[in-house]
Amino acid sequence: MSWDEKLIKQAKKIVKLYPQKRSALGPLLHLAQSKDGYISDDSVSVISELVGITEVQVKSVSTFYSMYKQEPTGKYLLSVCKSISCEINNSNSIIDVVKDFTGLNNNETDEEGLFTFEAVECIGACGGAPAIQVNYETVEGLSTENTLNLCEWLKNETPDLVVADELQNKFGGTKSFDWAIADNSGTTGSVPGFQTLNTTKDKK
Amino acid sequence: MSDNVKINVNGLQIESEPNKLLIEACEDSGIHIPRFCWHKRLDPVGMCRMCLVEIETPRGKMLVPSCTTEVSDEMVVDTESEIVKKAQEGVLEFLLINHPLDCPICDKAGECPLQDQTMAYGPGESRFVEEKRHFEKPIPISEIILLDRERCILCARCTRFSDEISGDPLIEFIQRGNKTEVNTFPNEPFKSYFSGNTVQICPVGALTSTSYRFKARPWDLKSTRSTCNGCSMGCSVELNSSQNKMLRILGVDNEHTNQGWLCDRGRYNFEYLNSDQRIKAPLKKTESDREETTLQEVYSDLSKIIEDRSNKITFLLGSNLTNEEFTSFNEFSNKLGNHDNSIYLNEDILFKGFFDENIENAKIEDLNKSDAIIIWAEDLKETLPVLYLRVRQAVKNGVKLVIFGHTNSTLADIADVYYSGETVSNNFEIVKDISKLKEIKEFIKDKNVTAILGKASPHQSDQSIEKLFTYLKDNANLKLLNAFNGGNSFGAFQTLGSVKGNREFSSEVSKETTDLLFVVGADPIGKSIFSSNIKNIINEIPTVVALDLFMHETSELADYIVPTSSTLGEKEGTFTNIEFRTSRIDKLIPSPGQALSDWEFISGLSNFCKFEGMSESLTDLNNKSFDSFDLDTKPTFDNLDKPRNLDGIINTSVPNITTTDESIEFSDSFFVGKKLYGDKVTERHSKSISLLGSSQFIEGNESTFEKYKLNSGKCILVQENIEITVSYKINPSLPDGLIFFPKNRRNMNKLDFSKNIQILPSHSMEVLNVN
Numbered sequence: 001m002s003w004d005e006k007l008i009k010q011a012k013k014i015v016k017l018y019p020q021k022r023s024a025l026g027p028l029l030h031l032a033q034s035k036d037g038y039i040s041d042d043s044v045s046v047i048s049e050l051v052g053i054t055e056v057q058v059k060s061v062s063t064f065y066s067m068y069k070q071e072p073t074g075k076y077l078l079s080v081c082k083s084i085s086c087e088i089n090n091s092n093s094i095i096d097v098v099k100d101f102t103g104l105n106n107n108e109t110d111e112e113g114l115f116t117f118e119a120v121e122c123i124g125a126c127g128g129a130p131a132i133q134v135n136y137e138t139v140e141g142l143s144t145e146n147t148l149n150l151c152e153w154l155k156n157e158t159p160d161l162v163v164a165d166e167l168q169n170k171f172g173g174t175k176s177f178d179w180a181i182a183d184n185s186g187t188t189g190s191v192p193g194f195q196t197l198n199t200t201k202d203k204k
Numbered sequence: 205m206s207d208n209v210k211i212n213v214n215g216l217q218i219e220s221e222p223n224k225l226l227i228e229a230c231e232d233s234g235i236h237i238p239r240f241c242w243h244k245r246l247d248p249v250g251m252c253r254m255c256l257v258e259i260e261t262p263r264g265k266m267l268v269p270s271c272t273t274e275v276s277d278e279m280v281v282d283t284e285s286e287i288v289k290k291a292q293e294g295v296l297e298f299l300l301i302n303h304p305l306d307c308p309i310c311d312k313a314g315e316c317p318l319q320d321q322t323m324a325y326g327p328g329e330s331r332f333v334e335e336k337r338h339f340e341k342p343i344p345i346s347e348i349i350l351l352d353r354e355r356c357i358l359c360a361r362c363t364r365f366s367d368e369i370s371g372d373p374l375i376e377f378i379q380r381g382n383k384t385e386v387n388t389f390p391n392e393p394f395k396s397y398f399s400g401n402t403v404q405i406c407p408v409g410a411l412t413s414t415s416y417r418f419k420a421r422p423w424d425l426k427s428t429r430s431t432c433n434g435c436s437m438g439c440s441v442e443l444n445s446s447q448n449k450m451l452r453i454l455g456v457d458n459e460h461t462n463q464g465w466l467c468d469r470g471r472y473n474f475e476y477l478n479s480d481q482r483i484k485a486p487l488k489k490t491e492s493d494r495e496e497t498t499l500q501e502v503y504s505d506l507s508k509i510i511e512d513r514s515n516k517i518t519f520l521l522g523s524n525l526t527n528e529e530f531t532s533f534n535e536f537s538n539k540l541g542n543h544d545n546s547i548y549l550n551e552d553i554l555f556k557g558f559f560d561e562n563i564e565n566a567k568i569e570d571l572n573k574s575d576a577i578i579i580w581a582e583d584l585k586e587t588l589p590v591l592y593l594r595v596r597q598a599v600k601n602g603v604k605l606v607i608f609g610h611t612n613s614t615l616a617d618i619a620d621v622y623y624s625g626e627t628v629s630n631n632f633e634i635v636k637d638i639s640k641l642k643e644i645k646e647f648i649k650d651k652n653v654t655a656i657l658g659k660a661s662p663h664q665s666d667q668s669i670e671k672l673f674t675y676l677k678d679n680a681n682l683k684l685l686n687a688f689n690g691g692n693s694f695g696a697f698q699t700l701g702s703v704k705g706n707r708e709f710s711s712e713v714s715k716e717t718t719d720l721l722f723v724v725g726a727d728p729i730g731k732s733i734f735s736s737n738i739k740n741i742i743n744e745i746p747t748v749v750a751l752d753l754f755m756h757e758t759s760e761l762a763d764y765i766v767p768t769s770s771t772l773g774e775k776e777g778t779f780t781n782i783e784f785r786t787s788r789i790d791k792l793i794p795s796p797g798q799a800l801s802d803w804e805f806i807s808g809l810s811n812f813c814k815f816e817g818m819s820e821s822l823t824d825l826n827n828k829s830f831d832s833f834d835l836d837t838k839p840t841f842d843n844l845d846k847p848r849n850l851d852g853i854i855n856t857s858v859p860n861i862t863t864t865d866e867s868i869e870f871s872d873s874f875f876v877g878k879k880l881y882g883d884k885v886t887e888r889h890s891k892s893i894s895l896l897g898s899s900q901f902i903e904g905n906e907s908t909f910e911k912y913k914l915n916s917g918k919c920i921l922v923q924e925n926i927e928i929t930v931s932y933k934i935n936p937s938l939p940d941g942l943i944f945f946p947k948n949r950r951n952m953n954k955l956d957f958s959k960n961i962q963i964l965p966s967h968s969m970e971v972l973n974v975n
């Protein structure tokens with residue numbers, strides 16, 4: 001088993017939360033992702049044993065959801081929204097800027113492992129379209145110029161931690177409302193979900 | 205029936221049981237709704253939308269998938285409206301968007317539901333000009349199955365089969381949306397005993413088998429319905445041949461037995477029929493070698509021995525013969541007079557079984573209807589694979605399952621109770637008071653119980669299994685399947701006057717009792733645990749005649765070898781399965797060279813000896829086989845060929861097994877059993893599957909192997925001057941100290957299981973080599 005004891009212990013605790021073992025599959029995949037930044041085949045084998053289903057069944061679930069990464073991502077995961085609200089607010093050109101700057105196509109990671117680019121469906125920031133997420137930290141009301149600035153800043157400063165508020169202040173425009181995330185570990189966090197309103201104050 | 209609901213389909217009133225799926229209710233009334241994903245033996249998923257129909261709802265007419273919609277009273281359905289037609293065209297257009305349309309090089313073309321339904325319901329013209337998706341084609345997903353992902357229409361039949369029916373979900377959908385594909389986990393091939401079924405139910409040519417790939421076009425195939433004789437399940441099959449070569453075996457949906465499924469050995473163990481190693485002419489031993497001879501000469505030589513009435517003649521028959529052939533040997537042996545007890549069946553696990561008028565013989569479908577199933581027998585998955593599927597199905601329907609160890613551990617996962625080490629000793633005795641086993645009491649007391657009982661291993665004593673039987677009989681409403689598994693052994697039990705097995709053969713037969721021995725379709729030296737004993741016996745008997753398809757360890761020793769036809773597709777007859785259902789064995793292809801059916805040989809020999817009163821034809825033998833049965837409709841050819849009897853005819857005639865009771869000497873630390881795939885001569889000559897049974901191994905639990913200090917994955921079995929290197933596999937369900945030997949794997953017949961076998965770590969081998 002390629003998981004250390006501590007992780008296995010944590011995993012077993014999660015499994016116990018559910019009346020049926022296989023219900024723990026989702027959270028365990030998050031755990032795997034927080035370990036490596038993606039779901040490795042090794043982790044799939046470990047999980048398959050923990051929940052008592054075959055490896056390919058685990059793989060089937062993990063490949064179905066695009067936020068379970070199948071490959072390691074770069075230090076910064078740039079997710080530009082391509083859904084309808086953003087599209088009518090010119091997300092196409094935002095996407096072009098990111099593509100040009102990074103030289104990446106959809107779902108590609110550069111050789112240095114700095115950037116991963118993906119064009120994604122609605123990230124729930126329609127009110128502030130067009131929007132981007134950097135390691136799941138949302139920036140709204142982008143312009144092409146600011147997008148370029150954002151990319152350059154990331155490349156030059158390479159901050160270890162990106163925080164929505166800071167990004168929004170530096171590069172954002174009109175904001176829909178107070179979106180934030182409780183856990184700042186980005187793609188390497190076990191729960192890349194969102195929490196609504198009034199969370200920014202408790203950050204850091 | 206008054207409980208039925210009435211529905212209106214296309215203006216016609218039809219009746220259906222309530223809660224039936226609409227697609228099925230329509231089907232039963234002769235209204236066909238096109239479909240890809242729905243399969244009557246699988247749970248519905250509504251994956252493909254081909255079965256859309258219009259129904260009237262309070263909100264007006266609505267399109268619904270008929271495979272996930274249950275009928276309700278007064279439902280009004282239209283399966284042919286303009287909207288439905290448009291929907292069907294649309295669905296097909298979508299399916300064809302990503303379909304490569306490489307029909308000219310596709311095995312399925314000509315019998316392809318996608319082709320047929322596009323023809324019948326499709327739009328007729330394509331509007332798609334964009335690039336289709338591409339995958340490497342095909343990729344092997346196991347040694348016998350290939351997958352062409354471009355052709356897959358994502359109906360989930362294969363994945364549902366392996367999850368719901370066979371319980372080994374090693375294939376699944378990977379990715380999502382446009383990228384979805386069926387695949388296995390890397391380095392975890394689709395190693396299932398039942399994988400061939402997915403090829404059969406795949407509605408396109410996405411799954412193909414190595415043995416049939418590019419071999420024929422379906423419209424060139426000749427076909428006939430027959431019965432698989434690979435084990436005692438007697439699955440209904442369709443044999444396909446082209447240019448007199450057997451090319452494919454398909455499962456036929458026989459409600460009572462296999463319900464359409466086959467195991468992979470039954471499906472793929474046929475290529476040997478076309479092997480150039482088949483014996484094609486009679487052979488006779490000479491001083492130094494053997495030479496071709498004629499049938500007439502064999503008859504004449506043998507008749508000289510037979511005519512001397514002081515000569516004693518013995519038969520050792522394989523269990524793959526037809527009922528008619530067993531009858532013919534029985535007739536012949538009776539004619540020889542002095543030989544009431546001279547027929548032996550090539551089976552290691554033969555004992556009296558549980559047959560008499562007071563024991564109700566279960567039907568396979570009783571499994572589904574009982575409250576609990578009790579199993580104590582050889583591993584069903586390895587020896588009666590499709591019965592294993594039926595047990596799984598019953599458990600899925602809520603039937604309780606109780607298993608006594610140590611063989612059926614593959615069912616332990618779904619069993620309610622699995623009695624292992626603490627309850628069942630290493631020599632297969634129940635060491636506790638059965639009446640005190642809590643679960644057993646709870647599950648069987650005055651309940652309907654179907655038991656599958658047989659010896660779990662040859663050295664299990666008769667008393668041990670009888671003890672369980674008696675308890676069940678006294679406490680439950682018991683029906684029983686005797687778990688013998690060798691081909692047509694149930695036919696042998698009924699058509700031979702009396703039956704004994706290899707154990708009796710090796711203790712009773714010698715040159716004193718036998719001057720002439722017929723070994724028919726049997727390789728006991730290669731495959732029996734009494735191998736060395738039987739070899740000595742055969743060596744000392746003055747004249748041995750082998751009737752067989754191939755040269756093997758036993759036929760090699762014979763003085764005369766007569767080539768015979770295979771029961772698979774080369775002869776006609778009948779077969780009787782585990783529930784005493786007799787069904788038809790049919791002929792599709794000619795036998796090679798001078799090969800003839802065993803009954804034809806016996807009939808020819810009797811004629812030569814001028815025996816009178818013998819059955820003259822196959823029909824006579826067929827009638828005679830069932831003469832004494834107390835049945836209105838006997839399983840004669842005439843009756844079996846009637847459409848209503850195609851699934852076979854059940855009888856209740858009580859067979860006569862006359863085995864001795866003495867138990868076999870055996871070390872407490874071993875037991876032997878069969879694996880589905882082995883090293884039998886027919887398997888060796890079937891290219892596609894020949895490697896599946898080639899690995900040699902033993903099984904035990906971790907602590908057992910620790911005691912032997914094994915750690916390299918390999919070990920050496922040592923007995924006298926025999927050394928065999930095998931791998932060892934951890935099987936945690938085995939009790940401490942008990943090791944399993946698969947007797948049908950190569951070289952296992954060299955071991956004598958009544959004596960001690962040493963197990964040494966294999967690095968000692970290297971040490972030996974270095975010195």
Ligand code: SF4
Nearest residue numbers: 356357359360362406
């Ligand atoms: S491989 Fe065949 S059976 Fe499996 S999902 Fe694809 S089309 Fe269906």
Ligand code: SF4
Nearest residue numbers: 432434435439467470
């Ligand atoms: S289960 Fe037995 S009868 Fe059925 S296909 Fe397999 S070998 Fe043949």
Ligand code: FES
Nearest residue numbers: 081083086125126
């Ligand atoms: S469409 Fe872009 S955030 Fe909703």
Ligand code: FES
Nearest residue numbers: 239250252253271
């Ligand atoms: S057959 Fe009904 S959806 Fe496929």
